[in-house]
Amino acid sequence: MPLKQMVYCLSNKYKTLFFLIFVVTISACKKEVKEEKKEELIVYQPSEMANLMNEFYEYNASLKSAILSNEDLEQMPERFLKIHSAEMTDSSGRNSIFNGFAPAYINSQMKVLDTLSRLDLRTRYNNNINMCLACHKTECVGPIPRIKKLLIK
Ligand code: HEC
Structure with missing residues:
Protein backbone atom coordinates (compact mmCIF):
# COMPACT_ATOMS: atom_id res chain seq x y z
CA MET A 1 0.00 0.00 0.00
CA PRO A 2 1.41 3.43 -0.90
CA LEU A 3 2.13 5.57 2.11
CA LYS A 4 -0.45 8.16 1.17
CA GLN A 5 -3.15 5.50 0.98
CA MET A 6 -2.05 4.01 4.33
CA VAL A 7 -2.26 7.37 6.12
CA TYR A 8 -5.67 7.87 4.62
CA CYS A 9 -6.88 4.45 5.77
CA LEU A 10 -5.44 4.95 9.20
CA SER A 11 -7.01 8.29 9.66
CA ASN A 12 -10.32 6.92 8.49
CA LYS A 13 -10.02 4.19 11.09
CA TYR A 14 -9.19 6.79 13.71
CA LYS A 15 -12.05 8.89 12.52
CA THR A 16 -14.38 5.97 13.17
CA LEU A 17 -12.76 5.34 16.51
CA PHE A 18 -13.02 8.98 17.57
CA PHE A 19 -16.58 9.08 16.38
CA LEU A 20 -17.39 6.02 18.48
CA ILE A 21 -15.70 7.48 21.56
CA PHE A 22 -17.60 10.71 20.97
CA VAL A 23 -20.95 8.92 20.73
CA VAL A 24 -20.30 6.82 23.81
CA THR A 25 -19.24 9.88 25.83
CA ILE A 26 -22.26 11.90 24.74
CA SER A 27 -24.71 9.14 25.54
CA ALA A 28 -23.04 8.53 28.90
CA CYS A 29 -23.40 12.22 29.73
CA LYS A 30 -27.02 12.22 28.65
CA LYS A 31 -27.74 9.28 30.91
CA GLU A 32 -26.18 11.10 33.85
CA VAL A 33 -28.29 14.19 33.23
CA LYS A 34 -31.44 12.08 33.05
CA GLU A 35 -30.63 10.32 36.29
CA GLU A 36 -29.98 13.63 38.04
CA LYS A 37 -33.35 14.92 36.88
CA LYS A 38 -35.08 11.83 38.22
CA GLU A 39 -33.47 12.32 41.62
CA GLU A 40 -34.57 15.96 41.76
CA LEU A 41 -38.15 14.93 41.07
CA ILE A 42 -38.07 12.43 43.92
CA VAL A 43 -36.52 14.93 46.34
CA TYR A 44 -38.86 17.85 45.57
CA GLN A 45 -42.15 15.98 45.15
CA PRO A 46 -44.34 17.34 47.97
CA SER A 47 -46.58 14.89 49.79
C1 HEC B 1 -52.13 17.89 63.41
C2 HEC B 1 -50.85 18.53 63.27
C3 HEC B 1 -50.76 19.74 62.36
C4 HEC B 1 -51.62 20.82 62.29
C5 HEC B 1 -52.86 21.08 63.12
C6 HEC B 1 -51.09 21.69 61.27
N1 HEC B 1 -49.96 21.15 60.72
FE1 HEC B 1 -48.88 21.94 59.20
N2 HEC B 1 -47.75 20.26 59.11
C7 HEC B 1 -47.85 19.18 59.95
C8 HEC B 1 -46.98 18.12 59.49
C9 HEC B 1 -46.78 16.76 60.13
C10 HEC B 1 -46.34 18.63 58.32
C11 HEC B 1 -45.39 17.86 57.38
C12 HEC B 1 -46.27 17.24 56.29
C13 HEC B 1 -45.51 16.42 55.25
O1 HEC B 1 -44.39 16.82 54.90
O2 HEC B 1 -46.08 15.42 54.77
C14 HEC B 1 -46.83 19.98 58.14
C15 HEC B 1 -46.40 20.83 57.13
C16 HEC B 1 -46.77 22.15 57.01
C17 HEC B 1 -46.21 23.10 56.08
C18 HEC B 1 -45.06 22.81 55.11
C19 HEC B 1 -45.64 22.25 53.83
C20 HEC B 1 -44.56 21.98 52.79
O3 HEC B 1 -44.60 22.62 51.72
O4 HEC B 1 -43.68 21.14 53.07
C21 HEC B 1 -46.85 24.30 56.27
C22 HEC B 1 -46.61 25.62 55.53
C23 HEC B 1 -47.84 24.08 57.30
N3 HEC B 1 -47.76 22.78 57.73
C24 HEC B 1 -48.72 25.05 57.75
C25 HEC B 1 -49.76 24.80 58.62
C26 HEC B 1 -50.80 25.76 58.96
C27 HEC B 1 -50.88 27.20 58.44
C28 HEC B 1 -51.64 25.14 59.84
C29 HEC B 1 -52.88 25.67 60.48
C30 HEC B 1 -53.82 26.39 59.64
C31 HEC B 1 -51.11 23.80 60.07
N4 HEC B 1 -49.98 23.64 59.31
C32 HEC B 1 -51.68 22.90 60.92
C33 HEC B 1 -48.66 19.09 61.08
C34 HEC B 1 -49.72 19.96 61.35
Missing part, protein backbone atom coordinates in the same frame (compact mmCIF):
# COMPACT_ATOMS: atom_id res chain seq x y z
CA GLU A 48 -50.38 15.09 49.68
CA MET A 49 -50.23 16.37 53.28
CA ALA A 50 -47.65 19.06 52.41
CA ASN A 51 -49.93 20.30 49.61
CA LEU A 52 -52.89 20.29 51.99
CA MET A 53 -50.88 22.23 54.59
CA ASN A 54 -50.06 24.86 51.98
CA GLU A 55 -53.81 25.17 51.31
CA PHE A 56 -54.37 25.64 55.07
CA TYR A 57 -51.80 28.39 54.91
CA GLU A 58 -53.33 30.15 51.89
CA TYR A 59 -56.86 29.90 53.29
CA ASN A 60 -55.81 31.42 56.63
CA ALA A 61 -53.80 34.13 54.89
CA SER A 62 -56.97 35.05 52.98
CA LEU A 63 -59.01 34.99 56.23
CA LYS A 64 -56.47 37.32 57.81
CA SER A 65 -56.64 39.87 55.02
CA ALA A 66 -60.45 39.65 54.95
CA ILE A 67 -60.60 40.23 58.73
CA LEU A 68 -58.22 43.19 58.50
CA SER A 69 -60.28 44.80 55.75
CA ASN A 70 -63.71 43.87 57.18
CA GLU A 71 -64.70 41.66 54.25
CA ASP A 72 -66.86 38.51 54.26
CA LEU A 73 -65.08 35.33 55.30
CA GLU A 74 -64.90 32.30 53.03
CA GLN A 75 -66.13 28.96 54.48
CA MET A 76 -63.51 26.32 55.29
CA PRO A 77 -63.09 24.11 52.19
CA GLU A 78 -64.45 20.63 52.89
CA ARG A 79 -61.30 18.99 51.54
CA PHE A 80 -59.48 20.15 54.68
CA LEU A 81 -60.99 17.04 56.29
CA LYS A 82 -58.40 15.12 54.27
CA ILE A 83 -56.02 15.87 57.16
CA HIS A 84 -57.33 12.57 58.56
CA SER A 85 -56.16 10.49 55.58
CA ALA A 86 -53.63 12.42 53.44
CA GLU A 87 -50.35 10.69 52.76
CA MET A 88 -47.40 12.27 54.56
CA THR A 89 -43.75 12.72 53.59
CA ASP A 90 -42.82 10.51 56.52
CA SER A 91 -45.44 7.77 56.79
CA SER A 92 -44.67 7.31 60.49
CA GLY A 93 -45.75 10.94 61.00
CA ARG A 94 -49.35 9.89 61.61
CA ASN A 95 -48.71 9.15 65.29
CA SER A 96 -50.97 9.63 68.31
CA ILE A 97 -49.90 13.27 68.78
CA PHE A 98 -50.77 14.12 65.19
CA ASN A 99 -54.05 12.21 65.40
CA GLY A 100 -54.91 14.08 68.59
CA PHE A 101 -54.23 17.54 67.15
CA ALA A 102 -55.88 16.96 63.76
CA PRO A 103 -59.56 16.96 64.89
CA ALA A 104 -58.82 19.76 67.41
CA TYR A 105 -57.44 21.86 64.55
CA ILE A 106 -60.44 21.20 62.26
CA ASN A 107 -62.70 22.16 65.15
CA SER A 108 -60.85 25.42 65.82
CA GLN A 109 -60.66 26.21 62.10
CA MET A 110 -64.45 25.92 61.83
CA LYS A 111 -64.94 28.00 64.99
CA VAL A 112 -63.31 31.00 63.28
CA LEU A 113 -66.56 31.40 61.32
CA ASP A 114 -68.84 30.65 64.28
CA THR A 115 -70.66 33.97 64.66
CA LEU A 116 -72.51 32.69 67.74
CA SER A 117 -69.26 32.35 69.68
CA ARG A 118 -68.71 34.58 72.69
CA LEU A 119 -65.11 35.12 71.60
CA ASP A 120 -64.48 37.94 69.17
CA LEU A 121 -63.39 37.20 65.60
CA ARG A 122 -59.70 38.10 65.97
CA THR A 123 -59.37 35.94 69.10
CA ARG A 124 -61.01 32.99 67.33
CA TYR A 125 -58.74 33.50 64.36
CA ASN A 126 -55.56 33.71 66.46
CA ASN A 127 -56.63 30.73 68.59
CA ASN A 128 -56.78 28.73 65.39
CA ILE A 129 -53.32 29.80 64.24
CA ASN A 130 -52.05 28.85 67.71
CA MET A 131 -53.54 25.41 67.07
CA CYS A 132 -51.40 25.11 63.92
CA LEU A 133 -48.41 26.12 66.03
CA ALA A 134 -49.24 23.68 68.83
CA CYS A 135 -49.12 20.71 66.48
CA HIS A 136 -46.08 22.05 64.66
CA LYS A 137 -44.10 22.40 67.90
CA THR A 138 -43.76 18.64 68.15
CA GLU A 139 -44.62 17.39 64.64
CA CYS A 140 -42.91 19.70 62.14
CA VAL A 141 -40.91 22.68 63.40
CA GLY A 142 -39.65 23.99 60.04
CA PRO A 143 -42.67 26.11 58.99
CA ILE A 144 -43.20 27.70 62.47
CA PRO A 145 -41.68 31.13 61.59
CA ARG A 146 -43.90 31.26 58.48
CA ILE A 147 -47.03 30.25 60.40
CA LYS A 148 -46.35 32.89 63.08
CA LYS A 149 -46.70 35.56 60.39
CA LEU A 150 -50.37 34.58 60.09
CA LEU A 151 -51.12 35.81 63.62
CA ILE A 152 -53.00 39.11 63.83
CA LYS A 153 -51.15 41.38 66.23
